[in-house]
Amino acid sequence: MRILTRADITALVDVAALIAPVAAAMQRVSEGRAELPLRSVVPVGGGNRLGVMPGALGDPPVYGAKLLSLFPDNPKHGRSSHAGLMLIFDPETGLVRACMDASELTALRTAAASAVATQALARADAATLAIIGCGEQAHSHLAAMRAVRPLRRVVVWGRDPANAEAFARRHGIDTADTLAAAVAQADIVCTVTAARTPLLQPDMLHAGLHVNAVGASVPVMQEIATGCVPAVDLFTDYKPSLEAQAAEVIDARRQGLIGPDHRITEIGDVLRGAEPGRRDAAAITLYRSLGVAAQDLAAAQFVLARAEQAQRGIVVEMA
Structure with missing residues (x-):
């Protein structure tokens, strides 16, 4: 088993490197070449949770599970809000092949998935980005959006103005006085908060x-108001996850704002040409990311291949 720390992962890949493997994984999901049980979430007190995300991808085969603690207040104490481990197994022997830091892997694969959606759905001339939130995902999403669109301007808004100012100084971007002002000037918006x-x-x-x-x-x-749902063209990573875990979609159906036949498109179907993406330049597209194990598996498999090539990490004998 190869053990990879956060430092190992950041030395081996950046978010741009994971865009292609995550895109390929999403196509496999929409083609039915994945086993993806819904995320299990266990309350562990104080508003904190343990998430368990198992899954399997075919062609090439890989399976494993992510165990992740979700502690929203951790950043106040200088710690990651997402902490845990990603395990992947050898499909021929069933032995653990790799164990790696799940926090960094999650940050990178989530941003890479947003880059995949942006590449497929945002206008080709989109040049202004608004980032809503200034935590870990804000950093990775800034890099991801820059990888797929030639941004001329980036603004950030956060619920804590001091954090937003610090984020802006670090990245050489602007702050917005209000959320509405940030969105008004944007072609692309990334909401990356724990709201x-x-x-x-x-x-x-x-x-x-x-x-x-x-x-x-x-x-x-919930980051997106329920009333937004009928006003947008809705895309997601995996429809069963969206329908079970996206609060605004669940609420929109409960209120009758959308019907059971409301169009929801998996991004993998857009990528493989089975469904259309952006209808026209005026359309409003929403990629509702839930995060699925397929993205973790594809990213982990890619990281492990690079680690084996570079002889990076600690190898321990398990059997």
Whole structure:
């Protein structure tokens, strides 16, 4: 078994390197070449959770599981809000092949998935990015968006103005005074927060906008107001996850704002040409990211291949 730390992962890959393997994984998901049980979430007290994400991908075969603690207040103490391990197994022997830091892997694969969606759905001339939130995912998403669009301007807005200012100084970008102001000037918006009450409202949406909604991975979190759902063309990574865990979609159906036949498209179907993406320049596209094990498996497999080539990490005998 090869053990890879956060430092190993960052030395081996960046977010741009993971865009192609994550895109390929999403196509495999939409082609039915994946086994993806829904994420299990266990409350562990104080608003914290343990998430378990198993899965298997075929062609080439890889299977494994991610165990991740979700502690939203950790950044206040200088710690990651997502901490845990990713395990992948040898499909021929069943032995553990690799164990790696799940926090860094999650940050990179999530941003890479948003880059895949942005490449497929955002206008080709999109040049202004608004990042809503200033935590770990904000850093990786800035790099991801720069990898797929020639951005001329980036603005950040955060619920803590001091954190937003610090993020802006670090990256040489601008801050916005309000969330509405940030969205109004953007072609692409990435919401990367741990919000429990909606931030993006229907009156903030405008023609031509593309949104990557990333931060709310369980139903008790919600970044996107329910009223936004009928106003956008809705895309996601995996429809069963969206329908079970996206609070705004669940609520929109409960309120009758959308019907059971409302169009929801997996990004993998767009990538493989089975479904259309952006309809026209005026369309408003929303990629609702839930995060699925297929992305973790594809990213981990890619990282492991590079680690084996570079002889990076610690190898221990398990059997």
